[in-house]
Amino acid sequence: xxxxxxxxxxxxxxxxxxxxxxxxxxxxxxxxxxxxxxxxxxxxxxxxxxxxxxxxxxxxxxxxxxxxxxxxxxxxxxxxxxxxxxxxxxxxxxxxxxxxxxxxxxxxxxxxxxxxxxxxxxxxxxxxxxxxxxxxxxxxxxxxxxxxxxxxxxxxxxxxxxxxxxxxxxxxxxxxxxxxxxxxxxxxxxxxxxxxxxxxxxxxxxxxxxxxxxxxxxxxxxxxxxxxxxxxxxxxxxxxxxxxxxxxxxxxxxxxxxxxxxxxxxxxxxxxxxxxxxxxxxxxxxxxxxxxxxxxxxxxxxxxxxxxxxxxxxxxxxxxxxxxxxxxxxxxxxxxxxxxxxxxxxxxxxxxxxxxxxxxxxxxxxxxxxxxxxxxxxxxxxxxxxxxxxxxxxxxxxxxxxxxxxxxxxxxxxxxxxxxxxxxxxxxxxxxxxxxxxxxxxxxxxxxxxxxxxxxxxxxxxxxxxxxxxxxxxxxxxxxxxxxxxxxxxxxxxxxxxxxxxxxxxxxxx
Numbered sequence: 001x002x003x004x005x006x007x008x009x010x011x012x013x014x015x016x017x018x019x020x021x022x023x024x025x026x027x028x029x030x031x032x033x034x035x036x037x038x039x040x041x042x043x044x045x046x047x048x049x050x051x052x053x054x055x056x057x058x059x060x061x062x063x064x065x066x067x068x069x070x071x072x073x074x075x076x077x078x079x080x081x082x083x084x085x086x087x088x089x090x091x092x093x094x095x096x097x098x099x100x101x102x103x104x105x106x107x108x109x110x111x112x113x114x115x116x117x118x119x120x121x122x123x124x125x126x127x128x129x130x131x132x133x134x135x136x137x138x139x140x141x142x143x144x145x146x147x148x149x150x151x152x153x154x155x156x157x158x159x160x161x162x163x164x165x166x167x168x169x170x171x172x173x174x175x176x177x178x179x180x181x182x183x184x185x186x187x188x189x190x191x192x193x194x195x196x197x198x199x200x201x202x203x204x205x206x207x208x209x210x211x212x213x214x215x216x217x218x219x220x221x222x223x224x225x226x227x228x229x230x231x232x233x234x235x236x237x238x239x240x241x242x243x244x245x246x247x248x249x250x251x252x253x254x255x256x257x258x259x260x261x262x263x264x265x266x267x268x269x270x271x272x273x274x275x276x277x278x279x280x281x282x283x284x285x286x287x288x289x290x291x292x293x294x295x296x297x298x299x300x301x302x303x304x305x306x307x308x309x310x311x312x313x314x315x316x317x318x319x320x321x322x323x324x325x326x327x328x329x330x331x332x333x334x335x336x337x338x339x340x341x342x343x344x345x346x347x348x349x350x351x352x353x354x355x356x357x358x359x360x361x362x363x364x365x366x367x368x369x370x371x372x373x374x375x376x377x378x379x380x381x382x383x384x385x386x387x388x389x390x391x392x393x394x395x396x397x398x399x400x401x402x403x404x405x406x407x408x409x410x411x412x413x414x415x416x417x418x419x420x421x422x423x424x425x426x427x428x429x430x431x432x433x434x435x436x437x438x439x440x441x442x443x444x445x446x447x448x449x450x451x452x453x454x455x456x457x458x459x460x461x462x463x464x465x466x467x468x469x470x471x472x473x474x475x476x477x478x479x480x481x482x483x484x485x486x487x488x489x490x491x492x493x494x495x496x497x498x499x500x501x502x503x504x505x506x507x508x509x510x
Contacts, residue, residue, distance in 0.1 A: 005061065005072050012058050019051045026121060038136060038200065042125035045202035127199055136200040137396075138349040139342070141166070144189055153182050163350045167339040169332045170228045177328055186331040193338040200345075209341075210334060217333045221326060229329050248291040257284035274302050348396060358408060367402075417459040419443035432456075 026044055031037035064070055132140035145162045148154040153176035176182055220226045246268045251257050258280055265283040266276045274286055286302055392400035414424050415431035420439045425431040434440050435456050444451040449468045458464050488501035490510050504510045
């Protein structure tokens with residue numbers, strides 16, 4: 001049929017409107033569980049993608065690159081090849097074509113598109129999660145962990161320690177960050193975090209998030225304030241600290257540079273690729289040449305071996321090295337942002353690993369079966385009262401934790417701390433942790449006592465004051481007393497303390 005293109009356009013507009021209404025209906029419905037919320041987000045994401053794809057098709061039709069839409073409209077208007085117009089002829093030709101179509105297909109029926117779209121609200125999207133990820137509740141970073149501990153930049157640590165420190169890139173040696181191995185590891189780590197975030201938060205716009213990260217990164221990079229990379233990159237791509245740069249505008253002669261010192265001059269020359277040998281005077285004169293002569297116009301005899309060729313013939317290599325450093329730093333910045341977005345999940349993953357380490361295989365299987373049963377029999381009524389006769393603490397799922405876990409962590413044991421205002425802490429783990437928390441630190445500051453390891457396990461104000469007095473007395477005993485401990489020697493080799501030596505000197509005996 002000649003009006004197919006216009007009908008496709010009308011149908012596409014109708015599909016977009018239907019999908020928009022379905023998205024609104026779906027988002028107005030409150031999910032009954034975390035699993036239902038995840039499916040809801042993925043259904044909405046799929047409908048939004050369909051809207052975007054359909055809109056692109058509509059735009060292509062309106063752009064009319066092959067003029068097919070214009071020709072179709074011209075035919076509907078009754079225009080013939082000679083340029084004349086006959087509206088009635090065009091109308092009856094179209095009517096005849098429609099009747100002929102229905103005569104050949106007498107059994108065709110009108111398809112209700114509404115029913116087809118309604119099925120989208122009942123769809124259960126397929127989301128790939130590993131067993132360790134537990135439907136998006138935890139991270140599965142075992143493969144990345146194995147890569148880390150077997151690499152040159154990594155260290156032999158436990159999996160729980162890796163979950164706590166993998167985002168702390170400042171712990172890694174700067175020179176090892178420039179290796180291909182570290183870059184591949186960063187790309188794999190960032191790729192996994194992005195994949196997990198897209199599966200658990202499909203409605204988040206990662207493109208906009210990363211665009212903001214890149215904008216902030218460029219500003220910090222140009223100012224030399226990227227965390228972990230401060231002062232590591234100079235204009236020529238060499239690495240140095242900002243302290244090694246000497247502003248020659250403050251000096252009018254090479255002799256004035258002597259006050260800087262030999263080590264400082266050596267660092268400044270090395271940063272520019274110049275020779276660092278010779279006396280202090282020669283170093284100062286060599287560096288002072290840069291005040292009147294550009295670096296690329298200096299005589300090659302002033303450059304260290306290999307630096308002259310790298311500056312004249314290796315500008316491309318320096319640029320590539322600088323780009324590589326910038327790329328690695330940007331990967332770290334993006335990874336840090338992903339860790340902020342997944343901060344709660346990382347904490348839950350660490351807690352889950354610690355809990356599993358205390359379970360036997362039979363207990364883990366029983367717990368997994370219990371979770372499956374609970375997932376299948378989840379009630380739509382969230383206001384249903386939870387049966388908790390033992391008054392156990394609530395877990396991550398809003399239900400009481402198992403009694404064996406309650407006993408394992410000793411949550412029935414109460415610890416009171418007078419320094420914290422007689423605050424109670426349940427369980428040994430919470431009690432030990434509270435010594436580093438703000439409440440205890442504030443109490444120690446009020447007592448004018450530093451909160452050091454010496455005061456761990458001390459909860460009484462009286463005991464804390466007594467211990468602080470003992471520590472101060474001990475510090476006085478071991479304090480350096482120059483009048484008694486500083487030694488002086490006379491011409492004959494006799495050794496006296498400062499007080500005795502001063503007294504004898506005043507009497508003229510020495």
